[in-house]
Amino acid sequence: MTPNGALFPAADPGQVCRVLAAKGTMGLPKPRLCRSAGVALALLAALASCGAPHSRAPQRGRAVHARPRPPPAPSAAERQQCLAGLTAASATFQPLPDQYFGAGCSTVNTVRLLSVNSDTAMLGLSNLGPVACPLANTFAAWARYGVDRAARQILGSPLVRIETMGSYSCRNVAGTDRMSAHALAQAIDVSAFVLADGRRISVLGNWSAGTDDERAFLRTVHQSACKRFGTVLGPDYNTAHRNHLHLEYTGGRFCR
Numbered sequence: 001m002t003p004n005g006a007l008f009p010a011a012d013p014g015q016v017c018r019v020l021a022a023k024g025t026m027g028l029p030k031p032r033l034c035r036s037a038g039v040a041l042a043l044l045a046a047l048a049s050c051g052a053p054h055s056r057a058p059q060r061g062r063a064v065h066a067r068p069r070p071p072p073a074p075s076a077a078e079r080q081q082c083l084a085g086l087t088a089a090s091a092t093f094q095p096l097p098d099q100y101f102g103a104g105c106s107t108v109n110t111v112r113l114l115s116v117n118s119d120t121a122m123l124g125l126s127n128l129g130p131v132a133c134p135l136a137n138t139f140a141a142w143a144r145y146g147v148d149r150a151a152r153q154i155l156g157s158p159l160v161r162i163e164t165m166g167s168y169s170c171r172n173v174a175g176t177d178r179m180s181a182h183a184l185a186q187a188i189d190v191s192a193f194v195l196a197d198g199r200r201i202s203v204l205g206n207w208s209a210g211t212d213d214e215r216a217f218l219r220t221v222h223q224s225a226c227k228r229f230g231t232v233l234g235p236d237y238n239t240a241h242r243n244h245l246h247l248e249y250t251g252g253r254f255c256r
């Protein structure tokens, strides 16, 4: 904690972003991959002034697992603190502009998360779209403390990559008329884990049919996710989740 009470130190606005693209297109600069919350905040503030509508007010009297509510629009300070958390975790990310797609679908305060860090290495991520910033922070901590350490302890090899089936998707929960947390970029579907020794442990292939260690690893990372995320659904929940772990920031500690 910093002297002024913030969880994370304020980023230096002059901190250099990683520039992956050398040239712009049609006179427009290509996006920079930022580790600087200061730069990110300036970008977001500029975009927020472009007339994006406010999110809908939360509805009263809904059950915990009813239709996900669009989160209250975060303040500039909250956005900065969240991005600073990703910077402190040495994640590689790109802040994204707020977008509203209709039908209740939106991406507010999201990032494109390209990598997170374990204790010793950069962990690759695949197939991720926009991810709500608080979800990205929780995911980064789970990957480091919940997944990589379990991989080393149970399987004897560090983690190098997490494969996903995506994050943002404007849709309902499968088989229902309730809007999915994916419609707000508040959930990530994780399908497999790749280890440094080349093994690939997938939810579909190893949850039931894996070795004892592989099955123990998947159940351990599932349980550690339940301690961090609001809602976690896996193969034991229903067949729709036979091939992935649904990790949702929202919800009231629903773990299946």
Ligand SMILES: [Zn+2]
Residues within 6 Å of the ligand: 182, 187, 188, 189, 245, 246, 247
């Ligand atoms: Zn999901």
